[in-house]
Amino acid sequence: MSDKPRVLSLAQPTADSLHIGNYLGALRQWPGLQDQYEAFYGVADLHALTVEVEPAVLRKRSLASAAQLIAAGVDPERSAVFLQSHVPEHTQLMWVLTCLTGFGHASRMTQFKDKTSKHGVDAANVGLFNYPILMAADILLYNADRVPVGEDQRQHLELTRDLAHRFNTRYSPTFTLPEPHIVKSVGKIKDLQDPTVKMSKSSSSPNGVVDLLDDPKLNAKKFRSAVTDSGRDITFDEVNKPGVANLLTLLAAFTGRPVETLVEEFGGKGYGDLKGAVADAAGAEITPFRERTLELLGEKTELEAILAAGAEKARAVASRTVAKVYRKVGLVPRG
Ligand code: TRP
Secondary structure (H helix, E strand, C coil), X not given: CCCCCEEEEEXXXXXXXXXXXXXXXXXXXXXXXXXXXXXXXXXXXXXHCCCCCCHHHHHHHHHHHHHHHHHCCCCCCCCEEXXXXXXXXXXXXXXXXXXXXXXXXXXXXXXXXXXXXXXXXXXXXHHXXXXXXXXXXXXXXXXXXEEECCHHHHHHHHXXXXXXXXXXXXXXXXXXXXXXXXXXXXXXXXXXXXXXXXXXXXXXXXXXCCECCCCHHHHHHHHHCCCCCCCCCCCCCCCCCHHHHHHHHHHHHHHCCCHHHHHHHCCCCCHHHHHHHHXXXXXXXXXXXXXXXXXHHHCHHHHHHHHHHXXXXXXXXXXXXXXXXXXXXXXXXXX
């Protein structure tokens, strides 16, 4: 085993393709952490069951998500790449953590609260209620030090730290308190057609969302027809010029250059130039990503073998944690 600190994150397989918002906000940070950390990267297929989904669709999306992690640069030789459901310890630890979570606390978690306050308690299942506790189990199983996630996951990380602390004080020091790893500057990619709202697959206009696995030509067109603001100047002003600000954020993310430099460079140029630059920079990164993903999905047996090996690696750690936890809470070890 390595003595490096650990990093862990899971991606929910809720769509056939990641969009650039998910990608830039979270997944893109994952590969870069593999040098300094021992990495565990997975697909949260159990979390995906909290909303009703066709079995065939879930299967397809789970494999597509795994392929996209690898295409993004997660290296299965160095990191454990796995499906959550292949590591039964996730649900085993979840039960113990469920029994440490106050009903009130779980009820106040925003995801559950938002859904039930909008659509009533019957709109959610108990799985959705338990969702953050399963996520805490995902993280604590591996004693992860760092968890790269999007800004929207901060509350879940807080619950995780809370549960770790509660367990550690009630029983004995066991769990590492994880730190979120949130990239601020690209935390919020906005919809291309409505730059006042976050890019999301539930967006009203499909042209506002760029899916990584879509045809590169279609995507270039979406960037080029992004909604901009009145006026002509290219300045970074999220309140008065959210469209231009979003394009600058995207260009900065895809080129690795600071927004200020870009603003200077685009002084005197028009919105069309900026959109074209975003389309080119995004295309240069997304096109090879897409090809690699499709290639992996074309070699299904190989992909499944990678995931089986990843699950083995993960279980080697996870099973020790569960054994320790079961013993500490007073469950009798099987003789
Ligand atoms: N809830 C996370 C999301 O929607 C996905 C997730 C599940 C996760 N388990 C995790 C993220 C553990 C980090 C660590 O993005």
